Each structure stands twice: as structure tokens, then as C-alpha cells.
Amino acid sequence: YRELSFIDGLTQLYNSRHYYRTIKMEINRAIRYQQPLTILFIDVDNFKQYNDAHGHLEGDKILSHLGNTIKNHMRQADSAYRYGGEEFILVLPMTNSTNGAVVAERIRAEFKKENFSTVPGKTIHMTISVGIAQHRPGEDIKTFTNRADQLMYRAKQNGKDRSCSDAERQ
Numbered sequence: 001y002r003e004l005s006f007i008d009g010l011t012q013l014y015n016s017r018h019y020y021r022t023i024k025m026e027i028n029r030a031i032r033y034q035q036p037l038t039i040l041f042i043d044v045d046n047f048k049q050y051n052d053a054h055g056h057l058e059g060d061k062i063l064s065h066l067g068n069t070i071k072n073h074m075r076q077a078d079s080a081y082r083y084g085g086e087e088f089i090l091v092l093p094m095t096n097s098t099n100g101a102v103v104a105e106r107i108r109a110e111f112k113k114e115n116f117s118t119v120p121g122k123t124i125h126m127t128i129s130v131g132i133a134q135h136r137p138g139e140d141i142k143t144f145t146n147r148a149d150q151l152m153y154r155a156k157q158n159g160k161d162r163s164c165s166d167a168e169r170q
Contacts, residue, residue: 011067038100041148127161
């Protein structure tokens with residue numbers, strides 16, 4: 001039962017409560033071994049409109065599919081979380097933001113291939129926006145997570161269906 005309290009029922013990914021337990025350990029490990037640590041903050045574009053038009057069951061299929069897409073692009077050391085609503089976080093130990101952008105691009109390209117239309121012969125492709133942040137020395141969990149979130153919002157402002165990395169701004 002204890003395991004279930006950390007798992008999101010829809011996607012079978014960890015939930016945000018478990019993210020905060022895990023990210024602290026990952027940051028400490030990255031500091032101890034002087035290794036980079038990057039997170040991807042992923043949000044489904046135009047999800048509310050799709051959900052309103054097609055209903056929550058269809059919306060749930062999108063979230064479940066994104067969860068599976070993320071799982072399919074993870075290494076054993078990585079961990080994935082449904083952070084809330086249509087937001088997901090992928091934690092990439094021993095990965096800098098440049099390599100994190102490669103992972104983000106693979107997930108983004110794979111996810112947008114799926115047809116979510118409920119009408120035969122019609123196609124609806126959904127997209128994601130991704131913020132990519134590498135942990136900075138002395139940065140606390142909240143600041144690190146918020147920075148990835150802000151980078152994701154910048155990707156949305158730049159037209160959605162893209163990623164925005166802190167590596168681009170250095």
C-alpha cells in the first residue's frame with residue numbers, strides 16, 4: 001500500500017510527492033560525485049481545450065500515452081513523475097542540459113506522431129512543450145524545479161511544440 005501512495009494511478013509514473021523525496025537525493029548525489037543533473041519539465045499543449053471538447057476519458061488517454069512515451073525513452077537511472085494535471089517531470093542523472101535536450105526532442109517527436117482523434121478518418125495530433133534545466137551549484141529544489149517550469153513556459157510562448165533549455169541562455 002505504501003508503494004501506491006507514490007504512484008499516479010493513470011500513468012503508473014511516480015507522483016509529485018515522490019518527486020520531492022527523490023530529487024533531494026539526486027541533487028546530493030550529483031554534488032557528491034560532481035556530476036550534472038538535468039530535469040525535463042513537460043506540459044501537454046492545448047490540453048484543456050482537447051479535454052473540454054472530447055471529455056476527460058479521452059484526455060486521460062493522452063496523459064497515459066505521454067506517460068508511456070516518457071517511459072520508453074528513459075534509462076535505468078532516470079525517473080519520471082506525473083507532477084500534476086498535464087505536467088510531467090523526467091529526472092536525468094549524469095546528464096547535462098545539452099544531452100537532456102536530445103532526450104526531450106526524442107520524446108517530443110515520438111509523442112506528436114500519435115493520432116488522438118475519436119472520429120475515423122480524422123487526425124488530431126497533440127504536442128508538448130519542454131523546459132530543460134541543469135542543476136546549478138547551491139540551487140535549492142524549489143528554485144531548480146521552478147526554473148525548469150519557467151523554461152517550459154518560454155517554449156510555449158515561442159510557439160509550443162518545442163523545448164527550451166538553460167544551455168541556450170548561457
